[in-house]
Amino acid sequence: MAQVTLQEALRRKLQVNLLLFALLLVVVSSLASQLTVGYTHRIAADLGLTAMELMGSLTAVFLGATTIAGDVERRVVYPVVAKPMSRAQYLVGRYLGLAATLWLNMLVMAVCLAALLCLDAGSLSPIDRPLLGAFLMMGVQFLVVAAVAVLFSSLTTPTLAAIFSLAVTIAGHLSNDLRTLWEGAGSGVGKALWYVLPNLSALSLNAEVIYREAPPASVWLASAYALLYTGAMLSLAAAAFERRDFR
Numbered sequence: 179m180a181q182v183t184l185q186e187a188l189r190r191k192l193q194v195n196l197l198l199f200a201l202l203l204v205v206v207s208s209l210a211s212q213l214t215v216g217y218t219h220r221i222a223a224d225l226g227l228t229a230m231e232l233m234g235s236l237t238a239v240f241l242g243a244t245t246i247a248g249d250v251e252r253r254v255v256y257p258v259v260a261k262p263m264s265r266a267q268y269l270v271g272r273y274l275g276l277a278a279t280l281w282l283n284m285l286v287m288a289v290c291l292a293a294l295l296c297l298d299a300g301s302l303s304p305i306d307r308p309l310l311g312a313f314l315m316m317g318v319q320f321l322v323v324a325a326v327a328v329l330f331s332s333l334t335t336p337t338l339a340a341i342f343s344l345a346v347t348i349a350g351h352l353s354n355d356l357r358t359l360w361e362g363a364g365s366g367v368g369k370a371l372w373y374v375l376p377n378l379s380a381l382s383l384n385a386e387v388i389y390r391e392a393p394p395a396s397v398w399l400a401s402a403y404a405l406l407y408t409g410a411m412l413s414l415a416a417a418a419f420e421r422r423d424f425r
Contacts, residue, residue, distance in 0.1 A: 332423020
């Protein structure tokens with residue numbers, strides 16, 4: 179099931195997005211080198227990582243939103259779950275295929291960005307611990323977003339699943355700010371949202387790459403949190419999908 183999901187995603191021409199991403203990096207790097215002196219690495223790294231995060235998250239949302247709900251709409255899921263395969267196995271297989279697609283997508287974009295930074299520096303020095311750590315944490319971030327999308331995909335239609343997943347993803351990047359702003363009366367609501375929403379900002383190491391600082395020790399705790407959150411979302415998705423009536 180994971181292999182089928184990966185093949186389906188590749189047939190959706192994701193490589194076109196990757197080509198556009200690579201061209202965008204070339205253009206941005208060229209402009210940055212002409213408009214700035216001494217800050218090309220910071221600008222190219224910041225814009226490149228931001229573009230990777232944006233494209234990867236959108237891919238996770240829209241592919242994840244159609245993974246289960248699309249099969250239900252097309253009635254593809256009926257013969258699959260009728261075979262010796264439980265609904266939970268089907269859902270996990272779909273998720274693993276989606277995760278493989280996202281990581282493959284990220285790997286190609288990471289190679290493009292690393293090559294661009296090395297070309298600008300004239301050496302391999304930009305490929306350091308902060309950059310590799312940022313790529314790894316970004317991959318973990320995509321796993322969380324994909325799990326959220328699969329959860330909503332197992333509950334509702336592709337359109338609503340995409341809307342809800344995108345909203346949660348945006349809120350997850352702003353969860354720390356929401357908790358800070360939500361003070362005084364009703365602060366309990368802000369704290370509750372902070373615990374429920376995925377803290378995606380904790381999975382970003384963009385600042386460390388820009389200023390070439392070593393990743394903080396808390397990165398391992400953030401990774402463990404993300405994997406636990408992913409497992410919780412998939413467990414909820416499997417439980418909901420098991421009880422869903424297809425009639």
